[in-house]
Amino acid sequence: MYAGVACAVAAYLVGLVLPGEPHPAAVLVPSLLAALVVAVVGRRGGTEVDEYGIRHTPPGGVASWKRVVDIRAERRRRRTVVVVYLDSGETLRLRAPYDGDWLGRDPFFERRLFMLVHLWETHRDWSIHS
Incomplete structure (x- = not known):
């Protein structure tokens, strides 16, 4: 969850720096990918x-x-x-x-x-x- 929030904030900040309007997918996709990676690779036990x-x-x-x-x-x-x-x-x-x-x-x-x-x-x- 923490990794997803960090990716979402980073993607949003990058979207603010780049010209044009930030696309909602720029925030949603990195968050979902980070959550998926943490779920698959994360500690299980x-x-x-x-x-x-x-x-x-x-x-x-x-x-x-x-x-x-x-x-x-x-x-x-x-x-x-x-x-x-x-x-x-x-x-x-x-x-x-x-x-x-x-x-x-x-x-x-x-x-x-x-x-x-x-x-x-x-x-x-x-x-x-x-």
């Missing part, structure tokens, strides 16, 4: 959760329920993200769900976070390791 653990899609990180120590919602820049703390001291920041500004707002963020915590408490190993 999510989180797969099942009885075995949490996985990033595309592959990037795996955490079995036995390795998870805590699941928290933390503020990173202007987003609230889910962070998984592992027994090795590592953290795994999940790509989804997240809650952010404007179109990044997830109305079901709290529900999804609660579901992740509930799955972890259901499938984790409750034994005490020494």
Whole structure:
């Protein structure tokens, strides 16, 4: 969305500098092309959760329920993200769900976070390791 707005503003400014009347397509076409490029090439990813653990899609990180120590919602820049703390001291920041500004707002963020915590408490190993 940001790239489309930037292209539209740039095209409009170029239309103002060139002689003649700016054509509406000069603003619309670059915006649509930028939106298409961002949609096709942009980052895609999510989180797969099942009885075995949490996985990033595309592959990037795996955490079995036995390795998870805590699941928290933390503020990173202007987003609230889910962070998984592992027994090795590592953290795994999940790509989804997240809650952010404007179109990044997830109305079901709290529900999804609660579901992740509930799955972890259901499938984790409750034994005490020494």
